[in-house]
Amino acid sequence: MLGAVLLKKGFTYASMTTLLEAALLFGLAAGACHTLIISTDVRLFVERIGFFNIFLHAGLLYLVAKILPAFEIDRFSTAFWGGVLINVFAWAMSSISIFAPVLMKKETPGVKQARAKVIGTKKP
Numbered sequence: 001m002l003g004a005v006l007l008k009k010g011f012t013y014a015s016m017t018t019l020l021e022a023a024l025l026f027g028l029a030a031g032a033c034h035t036l037i038i039s040t041d042v043r044l045f046v047e048r049i050g051f052f053n054i055f056l057h058a059g060l061l062y063l064v065a066k067i068l069p070a071f072e073i074d075r076f077s078t079a080f081w082g083g084v085l086i087n088v089f090a091w092a093m094s095s096i097s098i099f100a101p102v103l104m105k106k107e108t109p110g111v112k113q114a115r116a117k118v119i120g121t122k123k124p
């Protein structure tokens with residue numbers, strides 16, 4: 001969030017403590033939203049449309065600015081471009097992380113999907 005605030009004009013904050021509070025609130029809200037999305041069937045929809053994440057982060061930035069009076073965003077387009085920057089920074093940090101190979105691996109090579117029949121069902 002610090003990178004987005006420093007690179008994009010339109011963000012104002014009273015102090016570094018305010019920025020840390022905004023980042024904490026943004027992180028908690030984003031974590032809750034992502035957990036809700038992953039735990040529901042919306043996940044397939046979100047994985048197909050990558051822009052959803054940018055709009056989610058923009059909306060959360062705008063919401064944090066409405067909640068914290070000392071953190072302000074002049075308009076939604078500033079929040080949108082801040083969301084773009086946050087996504088870029090998150091992607092860059094996850095790609096250089098030591099956990100990146102584990103997190104990006106979708107399936108294990110050599111493991112095949114099982115085919116099965118249902119046997120012994122009673123017809124009503």
